[in-house]
Amino acid sequence: MNDTVKLLALAVATPEHVITQQEAAETSARLFSSRLKDFSHLTSVFTNAGIRKRHAARPLQWFEEPHGWQDRMEAYAEVASNLFVEAVAKALDQAGLNGRDVDCVVTVSSTGITTPSLDARLAEKMGFRSDIERVPVFGLGCAAGVSGFAIASRFAKARPGATVLFVAIELCTLAFRLDELTRANIIATALFGDGAAACVLKAGPRGKAEVESTGEHLFPDTLGIMGWKIDDTGFGIVLAQSLPPFAEAELGPAVDGILARNGLARGDINRFICHPGGAKVIAALEIALSLESGALDHERAVISEYGNMSSPTILFVLERVLRAGLPERSAMVAMGPGFTASCVTLRRVA
Numbered sequence: 001m002n003d004t005v006k007l008l009a010l011a012v013a014t015p016e017h018v019i020t021q022q023e024a025a026e027t028s029a030r031l032f033s034s035r036l037k038d039f040s041h042l043t044s045v046f047t048n049a050g051i052r053k054r055h056a057a058r059p060l061q062w063f064e065e066p067h068g069w070q071d072r073m074e075a076y077a078e079v080a081s082n083l084f085v086e087a088v089a090k091a092l093d094q095a096g097l098n099g100r101d102v103d104c105v106v107t108v109s110s111t112g113i114t115t116p117s118l119d120a121r122l123a124e125k126m127g128f129r130s131d132i133e134r135v136p137v138f139g140l141g142c143a144a145g146v147s148g149f150a151i152a153s154r155f156a157k158a159r160p161g162a163t164v165l166f167v168a169i170e171l172c173t174l175a176f177r178l179d180e181l182t183r184a185n186i187i188a189t190a191l192f193g194d195g196a197a198a199c200v201l202k203a204g205p206r207g208k209a210e211v212e213s214t215g216e217h218l219f220p221d222t223l224g225i226m227g228w229k230i231d232d233t234g235f236g237i238v239l240a241q242s243l244p245p246f247a248e249a250e251l252g253p254a255v256d257g258i259l260a261r262n263g264l265a266r267g268d269i270n271r272f273i274c275h276p277g278g279a280k281v282i283a284a285l286e287i288a289l290s291l292e293s294g295a296l297d298h299e300r301a302v303i304s305e306y307g308n309m310s311s312p313t314i315l316f317v318l319e320r321v322l323r324a325g326l327p328e329r330s331a332m333v334a335m336g337p338g339f340t341a342s343c344v345t346l347r348r349v350a
Helices: 023-032 042-046 060-064 069-095 141-158 185-192 243-261 278-286 297-307 313-324
Strands: 004-012 018-022 053-056 104-108 133-137 164-171 193-205 209-218 226-230 235-239 271-274 327-336 342-349
Touching: 004 069, 004 141, 004 313, 018 023, 023 042, 023 053, 023 185, 023 235, 042 271, 053 193, 069 164, 069 193, 104 141, 133 141, 141 164, 141 193, 141 209, 141 226, 141 313, 141 327, 141 342, 193 313, 209 243, 209 313, 226 313, 243 278, 243 327, 243 342, 271 278, 271 297, 271 313, 278 297, 297 313, 313 327
Parallel strands: 104 133, 104 164, 271 327
Antiparallel strands: 004 193, 004 209, 018 053, 164 193, 209 342, 226 235, 327 342
16 A cells, blocks of 8 residues: 555664674673673673674773763764764665655664754754654663664654654663673673664655554563663663573563554564574574574674664664565564563565
8 A cells, every 4th residue: 555654765884993702702801800700600601692793882992991971971972973874864865865855753772862862963964854853762772673663653654745764873882881790791791782773764655665563562570671770880781681581481472462463473474573682582582483493594694793782783684684585574573671572564565
């Protein structure tokens, strides 16, 4: 149908600095091994995470020095702004549009704060009109790549003919903590990277994919699984050891419920496109969704090259699936703080 929401364009961007997993492991050993007695038992996370390298907002040496809120948020404002401009410019160019064509911009990020928000700070540079609607969203974490995409698609559906821009930006590495002698901090150091993605959505006859349905599931009594604790130094990771087994046990029924509310079943999905939280999480997702081992191949490739970038990561996966050829029906699935599962189904455009 011509009035269904379509994905017109998708572009990704990363910071210039690259940190290999070997460099991350060696630097972490130098910084933590003498201060954290259990560090030797945690070193396997660097080899088992399925990550070869990641991009970072700052060079490796920056992370060897102490930083507070001001340092971190100044770095966030600078690098997130650059990534916003790069990803949005590429996405609009793909769609044959410019900034003045954008009617609404939804921006998700949970790794930094700017007020005014990024979309306002960059409105003039991007050529946005003065009547643009801005929807900055904070706090959805890793699920925001799907939840934010869903929010943007609903804006596009409610305003037929409107061009809606969706931007996901995360600078996870800026939350690295020298003072946090915890298992969660070491795991975060092994897993997280930085990146951004931008999508252009519009109701109409043409596009790369049709947005068919959206939905979420909020699990009760799960606030401690994932999130931030916030103190004078900055964000500190909250990451429960139980995440992979929780995903394996709970995600399948949650996704089944979301699909059922939209008149679908798991058997209707030709390809699940998942947020790759880490190697163990990917394996848990394959079990939870009754997939063959190794089915989430693009997910493994993305995390190997970029690490877990939180919200943009699934859009990096979607970009690869689109290049390979979107199947008839696919479902984007991500989990994040809340604890929540978010799902968007996409149809191939004939």
